[in-house]
Amino acid sequence: MLASIDALQQALAGVGYLADRRLATAVFLALKLQRPLLLEGEPGVGKTELAKALSQVLQRQLIRLQCYDGLEQREALYEWNYAAQLLHLRVAEGRSQGLGEGDDAEREVYQGRYLIRRPLLQALQAPAPGAVLLIDEVDRADEPFEAFLLEYLGEYQVSIPELGTISAACKPVTLLTSNRTRDLNDAVKRRCLYHWLDYPDRERELAIVRAQVPQASAALAEQVASFVARLRSAPFANAFQRAPGIAESVEWAKALVALDTLAIDPELASDTAGILFKQREDVAALTHELATELLKPDEA
Amino acid sequence: MTPRLGNMSPRLGDSRSGKLADNITGFGRTLRRAGVPLDASRMALALQAAQWVDLGRRDDLCAALETVLVSREADRAVFRELFDAYFRDPDMARQLLAQMLPTAQGRAEPSRRRPRVNEALSPPKAAAQAGAPKAPDDKIELDAAMTASEAERLRQADFNGLSASEYQLVERLARRIALPVPVFESRRTRAGSGGARIHWPGVMQQAARTGGELLHLPRLRRRVQPLPLLVLVDVSGSMERYARLLLAFLHAATASLPRHDVFAFGTGLTDLTPAFRLADTDAMLAQASARISDFAGGTRLGDSLAQLRLRHARRLLGRRTLVLLISDGLDTGEPAALGRELAWLRRHSARLLWLNPLLRFEGYAPLARGAIELHAQAHGMLAVHNLSRLEDLAGSIAAVLRR
Numbered sequence: 174m175l176a177s178i179d180a181l182q183q184a185l186a187g188v189g190y191l192a193d194r195r196l197a198t199a200v201f202l203a204l205k206l207q208r209p210l211l212l213e214g215e216p217g218v219g220k221t222e223l224a225k226a227l228s229q230v231l232q233r234q235l236i237r238l239q240c241y242d243g244l245e246q247r248e249a250l251y252e253w254n255y256a257a258q259l260l261h262l263r264v265a266e267g268r269s270q271g272l273g274e275g276d277d278a279e280r281e282v283y284q285g286r287y288l289i290r291r292p293l294l295q296a297l298q299a300p301a302p303g304a305v306l307l308i309d310e311v312d313r314a315d316e317p318f319e320a321f322l323l324e325y326l327g328e329y330q331v332s333i334p335e336l337g338t339i340s341a342a343c344k345p346v347t348l349l350t351s352n353r354t355r356d357l358n359d360a361v362k363r364r365c366l367y368h369w370l371d372y373p374d375r376e377r378e379l380a381i382v383r384a385q386v387p388q389a390s391a392a393l394a395e396q397v398a399s400f401v402a403r404l405r406s407a408p409f410a411n412a413f414q415r416a417p418g419i420a421e422s423v424e425w426a427k428a429l430v431a432l433d434t435l436a437i438d439p440e441l442a443s444d445t446a447g448i449l450f451k452q453r454e455d456v457a458a459l460t461h462e463l464a465t466e467l468l469k470p471d472e473a
Numbered sequence: 474m475t476p477r478l479g480n481m482s483p484r485l486g487d488s489r490s491g492k493l494a495d496n497i498t499g500f501g502r503t504l505r506r507a508g509v510p511l512d513a514s515r516m517a518l519a520l521q522a523a524q525w526v527d528l529g530r531r532d533d534l535c536a537a538l539e540t541v542l543v544s545r546e547a548d549r550a551v552f553r554e555l556f557d558a559y560f561r562d563p564d565m566a567r568q569l570l571a572q573m574l575p576t577a578q579g580r581a582e583p584s585r586r587r588p589r590v591n592e593a594l595s596p597p598k599a600a601a602q603a604g605a606p607k608a609p610d611d612k613i614e615l616d617a618a619m620t621a622s623e624a625e626r627l628r629q630a631d632f633n634g635l636s637a638s639e640y641q642l643v644e645r646l647a648r649r650i651a652l653p654v655p656v657f658e659s660r661r662t663r664a665g666s667g668g669a670r671i672h673w674p675g676v677m678q679q680a681a682r683t684g685g686e687l688l689h690l691p692r693l694r695r696r697v698q699p700l701p702l703l704v705l706v707d708v709s710g711s712m713e714r715y716a717r718l719l720l721a722f723l724h725a726a727t728a729s730l731p732r733h734d735v736f737a738f739g740t741g742l743t744d745l746t747p748a749f750r751l752a753d754t755d756a757m758l759a760q761a762s763a764r765i766s767d768f769a770g771g772t773r774l775g776d777s778l779a780q781l782r783l784r785h786a787r788r789l790l791g792r793r794t795l796v797l798l799i800s801d802g803l804d805t806g807e808p809a810a811l812g813r814e815l816a817w818l819r820r821h822s823a824r825l826l827w828l829n830p831l832l833r834f835e836g837y838a839p840l841a842r843g844a845i846e847l848h849a850q851a852h853g854m855l856a857v858h859n860l861s862r863l864e865d866l867a868g869s870i871a872a873v874l875r876r
Binding site for chain 1: 510512514515518521522525526527532533536537539540541543544545546549659660661662673674676677680681686687731732782783786787788
């Protein structure tokens, strides 16, 4: 259905996700080569949004696994419904027919209906056309969890001791995101395609702001895009600990619309700095002078 | 879609001959020479990927190969420079050829590409014969020209490998003086008595055995893990004598910790974590030597910490990292800036510990400007006098961790 990179790019734009060509190429290859795609990048550049957009474009169900420290197999893959299993045992006991010996007992208790499917298993068992699986912020989970993912990422299958190996009927489109709080294991990277998501250039950001905040005037959107683009580039970027992401610039544009702004002035910029920055030092760093500098019209 | 040949006019990688596969594998080899880790399965995947893009569009091919062949942000710049040189720009290729001819050396415009890329592009033979010793020399000249005006004295660290007796000493110390890194209860669990949660799989196993009767409830307890450790080692002039063995000891002692990051600082910050991942201590020292460019110079702890904050803040995990600072506190930077950076570090770490191997005086008091700030901000501090043996230093590290 998506025959070319252009078609994919357009389809993504159709659901409101403006991907640049490099990203579209990476996603296109991930689809064609049926490999997971690892997305790294600063917070707020649209890694998670891509998965949402992709699930809309492909009309596949989005299944999300949010990773966190201490995430274990029972939250990621499957868990048995122990209460129901126990009940089963007691009922069997109560009927005084007893359980069968050994193997039978096991088969009765560990059957499909007592299995609670967690995201990975859901993704593998999703009916056609399959699912989009988002393994979000995989760097937050610990290294043993990465090792656990290897079988899934490499073969699109998992092994459950009681049930055997479960492989995907339709290979799920798998996206992993990472904020790089640590480097991922090479074994994980080897199984994935890789794309580093940068902040968008000024034009793309402008297009995104205009698409997301249609109420903003063209001039205001231009101003927002230029301001944020400059903020992120040298020499201004060094003044801040964390540059604002796309989400922040969109929020900021919305706020400015809410304040009935026609044009940003330095005072307004530093007054609303709390939307662009989430750290006290950064908010303080956006002084009146710096804002004036950032708002200067382009020399070109 | 079948691979089409586009209007590229390559010099080095000529795809018009229809040998796309050769070109891509050749490019892969070049990339590997530049230090980008690649294996054969990646190359096969790259060939597959090339089938799916329009070869007439150079940017698509570049993006496709990058997606497949690169897996770290750090390698992207090298990849793109190499791609440009390899697949399109005949001028650049000519320049490169000119540079390789000895007679043209004077006239050739100095290449803007990084030395790693140039080295990888030169034929392997030449690199082995002349390139390896020559390339670093060239680079140093260039660097010297750029930094001549700066007053700071920069020196490449030059750590020798350990002698046999040193090696034994380091190994013995690391075994005997275990670093008492505090532990925390992680969110991972294991079966064990006294836990708060019930170990359901265990319950089921038992129940299946006894026909549903529960005789006791197996429990889950939280796994205990050492806190992540971040070590900042001063390699400035005043700490020069100790740096080598100190690093060797830290390497041996931290090997068993699941998470540790090591940085060296002098006038700037050097990330030694990749070096510390090497199993072999000598290999670690060799890589540390190559990385540290401000060895035995001045100390600008404030600037170094600012770099830590701006570039590596994410290494400080959830305010639970134990930060160990090994420095004599003789800082030449701005004390106010140092105070700010230290306050930030203190806020973002579980404990900020300062080991002060002050080598000069007996009755030491933290009077140096930097030392005052350090003293005010550190959660714990230990000063060691008359530190002459590595044994004392190792013992002190253990002692300060106990605070």
